[in-house]
Amino acid sequence: MTQTHKRETFSGRRAFIFAAIGSAVGLGNIWRFPYVTYENGGGAFIIPYIVALLTAGIPLVFLDYALGHKFRASPPLAYRKLKTAFETFGWWQVMINVIIGLYYAVILGWAASYAYYSFRSAWGSNPVDFFLHEHIKMASDVALSLDFVDTVVGPLLAVWIITLLILSFGVQKAWRVLPLSSCQFW
Structure with missing residues (x-):
C-alpha cells in the first residue's frame, strides 16, 4: 500500500519572494562582497563581478527555479527527471545547502552570544x-583546532533547536518567522 504525501508549498507569491530574496542575497553578499571589492581594486572588480552575475549567477538561479516549478521535486529528483545523468548536480545543491546551514548556524550562535554580551x-x-x-578562544597560531569551546555550545544548541522547531512546523507556519529572517539585513 503506497501513501501519497502532499508536498508543502509556499502560502503565496509574497512568501516565495521573501524566501528567494533571503536566499539570493545571503550573508556572503552582505559581509564578504565589500571586503573583496576593496581588496581587489574597487571599481575594477565590479565589472567582472557583474559579468559573472549576468552570465552565470542569474541564469543558474532562473534555471533552478524553472526546474523546481516544472517538476515540483527536490533538486536531485528534478535534475533526474530532466536527464538521469544530471542528478549529481541536484545532490551537489543538497550538499552545498547542508554545508551552508552548518556554517550559518555557527555564525548565528556567535552573533546571539555577542548580542547577549552587548x-x-x-x-x-x-x-x-x-x-x-x-x-x-581563538588560538594565536592559525591552525585547525578540535578544541571544545564551551562558551559557543549554548548559543549553537539554541540556534539548532530553533531551526529544528521551525522546520518541524513546515513552510506554512514558518512564514510567520520568514520575513524577519530573510530581510533582517535590509
Whole structure:
C-alpha cells in the first residue's frame, strides 16, 4: 500500500519572494562582497563581478527555479527527471545547502552570544580581544583546532533547536518567522 504525501508549498507569491530574496542575497553578499571589492581594486572588480552575475549567477538561479516549478521535486529528483545523468548536480545543491546551514548556524550562535554580551557590556574596552580570545578562544597560531569551546555550545544548541522547531512546523507556519529572517539585513 503506497501513501501519497502532499508536498508543502509556499502560502503565496509574497512568501516565495521573501524566501528567494533571503536566499539570493545571503550573508556572503552582505559581509564578504565589500571586503573583496576593496581588496581587489574597487571599481575594477565590479565589472567582472557583474559579468559573472549576468552570465552565470542569474541564469543558474532562473534555471533552478524553472526546474523546481516544472517538476515540483527536490533538486536531485528534478535534475533526474530532466536527464538521469544530471542528478549529481541536484545532490551537489543538497550538499552545498547542508554545508551552508552548518556554517550559518555557527555564525548565528556567535552573533546571539555577542548580542547577549552587548547587553552586559562584558567585553570592557576591547570588544575584539574579548570576542576572539576569551569568548571563542581563538588560538594565536592559525591552525585547525578540535578544541571544545564551551562558551559557543549554548548559543549553537539554541540556534539548532530553533531551526529544528521551525522546520518541524513546515513552510506554512514558518512564514510567520520568514520575513524577519530573510530581510533582517535590509
